[in-house]
Amino acid sequence: MSDSNPIDFSAVPDNRGHFGPYGGRFVSETLMDALEELESLYNRLSADADFQAEFDRDLAHYVGRPSPLYLAERLTAKVGGAQIYLKREDLNHTGAHKVNNTIGQALLAKHMGKPRVIAETGAGQHGVATATVAARLGLKCQVYMGAEDVQRQSLNVYRMKLLGAEVIPVTSGSRTLKDAMNEAMRDWVTNVDDTFYIIGTVAGPHPYPKLVRDFQCVIGREARQQCLDQTGVLPDALVACVGGGSNAIGLFHPFLEDSAVQMYGVEAGGRGIETGQHAAPLCAGRPGVLHGNRTYLMEDDAGQIIETHSVSAGLDYPGVGPEHSWLKDIGRVNYVNITDDEALTAFRELTRIEGIMPALESSHAVAYGMKLAATMRQDQRIVINLSGRGDKDIHTVAGIDGISI
């Protein structure tokens, strides 16, 4: 990227939802009207001071924002390189960044007068965040979750039930997040009149990638100001995990025009890129069309979507938000990957060294952040987005340790 020809990051997506060649609105005709309605409502409300004030109020008093920016001194000392700051999205109400978005979309549902919300979920964090706002607003809530994920995230399944949501296990296809999204789309096509679909990530048909990004940008806006307040300068690098990519876009976007700030999106390397058993479309996939948008995908030579693998259910997805695809192509963000084993090691290290148990998704960012910091000077600073807390993963980690709890 050259400074003489800066990219206007606020100009994407265009009014048809395109980020360069990515994004767009690839859905069946029945949903077009609903998406146009959502788009025009969102365009109106995003410029409406009252709506923004309502959103900010909820983030402050219900979610507990701003989330801290924490200098992890013992981790920094252990790594022996750049100073490592953690953006503590794990401290949000419900334990992850997902609630920033569900608060925003639930407000949209309320403005549209829809009595029912649906969501897809992988790790269950988005499902929990959706069930939570639905409980608060008195909306009927159904959450689609791959049958495989229902097994490995049983704690979150029960949380959603306690919150009054119905969890529907999806048994088609690979029985994970992508199939949950297919099923949620089918529900929406059928119940489009009374239902708002709360998509959990910066993917899907326009305007979802844009509006989810806008709701999550509170992460980066806060982090940027907190860096300036605490250190007087911007950080040298940002690190966030990327499944669909909502926590990453939320952190990165407010820094995109700060060209000195390096950015690293960390995909799930699973058992290693070379094994094919991973969930890293930006590192090892190709552009295609799935779930309403054009983006990098994991597909075979015939254009069929292939099964992904990650120890973390929230990253186990064959696509990625279209804005990430664009940021990759223009070279603004570096996309890297971390294996299951590396993420598990980081999970244990952060827990033992800082007393902070990260979600397995966020552990991917922690693992890469530690590698990166080690290559940097001690007067440099990185911010790792600690997008969620790890309580939900205790069963998975215990299982890997051969312990049944």
Add this chain to the structure above:
Amino acid sequence: MSRIQQCFENLRSEGRKALIPYVTAGDPDPSMTLPLMHALVEAGANIIELGIPFSDPMADGPVIQQAMERALLHHVSLRQVLDMVRAFREQDQTTPVVLMGYLNPVERMGYETFAREAADAGVDGVLTVDLPPEEADEVIGFFKQHDLDCIFLMSPTTTLDRARRICEQASGYVYYVSLKGVTGSSALDVTDVASKLEALRTVTDLPIGVGFGIRDGESAAAVGKVADGVVVGSVLVNKIATYASQPEQAREAIAATIRDMRQAMDQ
């Protein structure tokens, strides 16, 4: 005149409506499809919609999802689907074949390559479920170049203004989805469909096929009274599921359903 136009023209002069069965290519295995296509025509089908298997059929209900899963167990690819059409054309040069599927396999092959090879194989039209006209400019260019009709969906949620824009891009026929839902849904309301079609006819002269929720001779005849074509899918695909290991029984059961519908529609 394209095969699709010719087909509707002939039917109109006979005072009949098009019966348009959908089957998924390669379901339950690749050897089933070619004899099934011929059996459909023999039983009274006028146009065949051949489904391209896709791993993530977002707009389809469980019946067609499972059909695609069965086909994909045999790795049925878009190229093989084109080969099936080519083989069909060796015996049948008159029945239009429309491919129906999702964009990604087409995008993977490349729009231009696909358009050329599809036309070469004897495909007449393409309906891409997740490709609304807003995103279709590039594809349509290649389709036109190779005389492939671009068939678009319209639904109960399509405004008249939008319908007008869709029909400007469409050719061959348009496909009206009779209800909000996925394929295999059952709550068809013919009165509702009739009034919607009346409105749509003010914006287009293209023939209108109606699908979703058509299960038997009675519903086919009722829809045939108001539409130019009757599309039937899940009820046929269900027979393949029922007789998965007995291809001849499946074929006969499907042909019997088509014969019933044909008879009811022609009365």
